[in-house]
Amino acid sequence: MSTPSTPPKKSWSWRSQAFRGLIYQVVTVAVIVSVVLYLAHNTNTNMKARGIQSGFDFMLGGAxxxxxESLFPFDSAEPYWRAYLVGFVNTLRVAVIGIVLTTLLGTLIGVGRFSRNALVRGLCSAYVEFFRNIxxxxxxxxxxxxxTELLPDSSDPLVLGSIFLSKGGLNFPIPVWAAGHLWAAWGLLAGVVVAVLYRGRAQRAFEATGRPRSMFWVPLAIVVAVxxxxxxxxxxxxxxNSPVQGEFAVENGGALTPEYLAVLLGLTVYTAAFVAEVVRGGIQSVALGQSEAASALGLSRGQSMRLVMLPQALRVIIPPVTNQYLNLTKNSSLAVAIGYPDVVSIANTAINQTGRAVECIAVIMLVYLSTSLFTSxxxxxxxxxxxIKER
Structure with missing residues (x-):
């Protein structure tokens, strides 16, 4: 009868590879921490010698x-941290909505590269080559x-029903807030949960029987109905609350400034060109036999793309698309060039007023680092x- 073998004891000798690896890691971390502390101490000493103030206490002072442009009221007497919060929210407005629009547009263009219609293929290819190379x-x-140059003035805007478009931006009707809107929001949230459960059940039924069910229209109908x-x-x-034409500008309703529209559209159409190429490459990575098998099962070309090709292509598409999402978020910092008040613009103003360049830049780095890590x-x-789960 064999006795169970005992695990080998850890050796603390220098001849042990594990021990040497541990020592190397400890030394490396110690060197990095020492360098960072030295640079921080040296910077603080030089700033004090030149009479430059440091620290984040300015964040509590009046801006x-x-x-x-802000989603919530902001007054000049409020502290800097609230100004940074406004810039952070403005950055998220561009990043989150831009990611959604980029995903939709890039996927449509990427799938359009496989269209049997030569005109559609040509337009999709031209879009990719034009926007990604500028x-x-x-x-x-x-x-x-x-x-700001081609649209008419705010005193004479383009009118489409209750929507006004001019150099002042886009004005549109918005609901007057009431308790029913909160109920509707909870209903939409519940509808999303039910739609996700339905999609999971429909996917399992399709895998078991081979009979496709609606994976888009029925879930959408569930969300809308609930x-x-x-x-x-x-x-x-x-x-x-509908916009009306005032004496000099459009008043009331909701509004999107030309700066926000320019940043959102610019980043969306640019990043969508790269996403389209990622989608095209992901679909091409799926074996041709998968498409032939879908056709043999009686699936239409659209069903084959939606139910067979794209799900298998996701394993190739998602990692590079994640990089494009991160690029879109970080490229939003270029909005300062056209006057959009994002977190970089707020930081630039704070630097000019307080002289706390290191601190302000550190806040910018923290914002983009946190948003990028969350996206990742x-x-x-x-x-x-x-x-794809292996059996």
Whole structure:
């Protein structure tokens, strides 16, 4: 009868590879920490010798400047940290909406590269080659000039129903807030949960029977129906705050400034060109036999692309698309070139007023580092969830 073998004891001798590796890691970390502390101490000493103040105490002082665009009220007497919060929210407005629009546009163009229609293929190819080969800063300036030079003045805007478009931006109706809108929001959230459960069940049924079910229209109908039910239960509020033509400009309603529109469209069309190429490469990586097998099962070309090709291509698409999402978020810092008040613009103003350059730049770095890491965590989770499971 054999006795269970005991694990070998750890050796603390220099001859042990594990021990040497541990020592090397400890020494490396110690050197890095020492260098960082030395640089920080040296910088602080030199700044004191030159009479330059340091520290983040200025964040509690009054900002002393107004911000032209904000989702919540901001007064010049409010502290710097609140001004940074406004810039951070403005950056998120561009990044989050830009990622959604980029995903939709890039996927459509990437799939369009496989169209049987030569005109559609040609237009998609021309789009990719045109927009990805022009620097993004020039594209932002192009869109900004289009909004501020080619559109009519605010006193004589283009009118499409209740929507006004002019050099002052885009004005549109918005609901007058009521309790029913909160009910509708909860209904939409519940509808999303139900739609996700339906999609999972439909996917399992398709894998078991081979009979495809709607993976888009039915979930969309569920979200809309449950959201509508919540709106009805909340009293069905219908009051709208619509824009009206004033003496010099459009008043009331919701508004998007030309700076925001230029940044959003510029980053979207630029990044979508790269996403389209990623989608095209991912689809081409799927074996041709998969498409032939889908056709043999009686699936249409659209069903084959949506249910067979794209799901298998996701394992190739998601990692490089994540890089494009990160690039879009970081490229939003170029918005300062056209006057959009993002976090970089707020930091530049704070540097000019306080002289705390190191601190202000550190805040910018923290903002982009945190948003990029959060995006990476979400996409890595989705990549793991979408990976093909080996049996």
């Amino acid at each position: 002393g400047f107004d911000i032209g 620097p993004v800063l020039l594209q932002l300036l192009m869109w900004y000039l289009m909004f 959201g509508l039910l919540g709106w009805l239960l909340g009293g069905a509020p219908t009051a709208m 965590v979400v996409m890595n989770w989705y990549n793991t969830r979408s990976a």
